[in-house]
Amino acid sequence: RHDTKDVYYVIDNYLELNDIQNARKYIRQMIDIADDHIIFVNTQNNTVNAIINSKLTIAKSFGIDATCLSINEFTGIDDIDLCRLLSNMLENAITATANIKLNAKQINLKIISESEKYTFLIKNSIDQSVLKENPKLHTTKTKFDSHGYGIKIIRDIAKKYNGHCDFYEESNMFCCLVVLIPNK
Structure with a gap:
């Protein structure tokens, strides 16, 4: 959702300035990024596939080496819960x-x-201790009213x-471990 909104804001800004050439250029760049979509996982669950493949493709675009097993x-796990869990873990x-x-x-x-x-x-690289500086994992974003819900959703x-x-x-990695025991 964040990515899509940002893309629309950029395009809207170009159009508001009547800068059609740069709007088209930006749209073509976004199409190229979408075409570079990488398949990291191919499970029997389309929700899981969509979330993991799109998020890890975004990670790659930031120069992050991403792997998935x-x-x-x-x-026994609802698709909406899988989407929310994986989206928040990966986005964070x-x-x-x-x-x-x-x-x-x-x-x-x-x-x-x-x-x-x-x-x-999920493990991600860190250059300093996150838990030492922010043990309660409060959001570091400036808009508190629209951020900081990811950890709560995961919990x-x-x-x-x-x-x-x-x-x-552990080993210069921040780790988020979630265990689910579905009702049978």
């Missing part, structure tokens, strides 16, 4: 990683299923599925 089926990781000063930036997503529970683990979905979420750091 995922199970194939997501039985991309935003944080894009803003650091490292040359080698990476995001790794791993989704596994065992013993009737699903584990979602709420974990709770809804009788699971938990944890945030920790």
